[in-house]
Amino acid sequence: MKHPNSPENQSQRLQTLRELNIMHSNSEESYDNITSLASLICGMPISLISLIGENIQWFKSKVGTDICEGDPEVSHCAHAILNPDELMEVQDTRKDERFADNPFTLADPALLFYAGMPLKAENGVVLGTLCVLDTKPNKLTDSQKYALQALAKQVEKLFELQGRNQHLEKVKDQLKAKNNQLREFAGTVSHDMKM
Numbered sequence: 001m002k003h004p005n006s007p008e009n010q011s012q013r014l015q016t017l018r019e020l021n022i023m024h025s026n027s028e029e030s031y032d033n034i035t036s037l038a039s040l041i042c043g044m045p046i047s048l049i050s051l052i053g054e055n056i057q058w059f060k061s062k063v064g065t066d067i068c069e070g071d072p073e074v075s076h077c078a079h080a081i082l083n084p085d086e087l088m089e090v091q092d093t094r095k096d097e098r099f100a101d102n103p104f105t106l107a108d109p110a111l112l113f114y115a116g117m118p119l120k121a122e123n124g125v126v127l128g129t130l131c132v133l134d135t136k137p138n139k140l141t142d143s144q145k146y147a148l149q150a151l152a153k154q155v156e157k158l159f160e161l162q163g164r165n166q167h168l169e170k171v172k173d174q175l176k177a178k179n180n181q182l183r184e185f186a187g188t189v190s191h192d193m194k195m
Contacts, residue, residue, distance in 0.1 A: 002098040004078035013125040014054055020121065020163055023051055023058050030158055031061035034130065034151050039063045041147045042115070042140060044132035049119070049155055050077040051128035060128075074103055077129040080116035084126045087145055089115040092137035113138035115145075117152035122160050130155050 007013055017023060031049055039047035046064035050057055057070040057077060072078040079098055080088040093099035093112050104111040116131030130152040132140075140148070 003073050004075065004098075005082060007081060007126065009125055012123075013127065016121045016123060016125050017051065017053060017127055019166070020127070020159060021166055022060060022159070022162055023053055023056075025060070027061065031155065032063075034155055034158075035061040035063045038130060038132055038148060038151050041151075042132045042144045044113070044115075044134045044138070046111075046133040048077075048131050048133070049128065050075070050116070050131060052078050052081055057128075064133075076102075076104070076111075076114040076133075077116050077131055080129045080131070081118050081126040084118045084120060084124075087115060087117045087149060088129075089140060089145075091139050094137075109135040112136055115140050115148060117148050119152055119155050119159065121156075122163060127159065 035047040035049055048059050049061040050059055052072050057072045057075045059068055076099065090096050090099060091113060093102060093105040093114060099105050111133050113134035113136065114131060116129035118126045119128050119130055120126050130148065
C-alpha cells in the first residue's frame with residue numbers, strides 16, 4: 001500500500017478547512033441531495049463528500065455507509081486531492097499498487113472501485129472529494145464522469161456559500177458589539193447632559 005503524500009499547499013489547505021468551519025458540522029440536506037444524486041447517476045452503492053483534515057478524513061455527507069470518518073493514511077480521497085483538476089478513477093483497486101493491500105480492498109465487503117473528483121475552496125485549495133465507490137470492479141461512462149464533475153462544482157458552490165455565511169456572521173457580531181458600545185456611549189452622554 002502506498003501512503004498518500006501531503007499536498008504542497010497543506011498548511012494553506014488546513015487553514016482554509018478551519019476557516020470554513022465545516023468539519024464535524026451537522027448533516028445538511030443540500031449536501032445529502034448531491035451524494036444521493038451521485039450514487040444514483042453513477043449506479044454506485046456508496047457516495048461521499050469527503051474532507052481531508054490533518055489527521056482525519058471526515059464525511060460531510062454519505063450514502064451507503066454508516067462510517068463518519070477515517071484515516072487519511074489509507075484514504076483513496078487523500079490520493080485524489082493530489083491532482084486537483086482531475087477525476088481519479090480506479091476501476092479495480094486490487095490492480096492498483098496504491099490500493100492493492102489497502103484495508104478497504106481487503107475488507108469484507110471489499111471496496112474495489114473508486115472514482116473521486118477533488119473539491120476546491122474559493123481560494124483554489126483542495127479540501128476533499130465527491131466520490132463514488134463500489135464493492136465490485138466498475139467503470140464510469142463519459143456521461144457519468146461529466147455528471148460527477150458537475151455535482152462536484154455544486155459542492156464547491158455550497159462551500160463558497162458556507163464561507164460567505166461565516167463572514168457575514170462575523171460582521172454581524174462586530175456590528176452588534178459596535179451598537180452596544182454606541183448605546184453605552186449615548187447613555188453616558190445623556191446622563192452627563194442631565195447633570
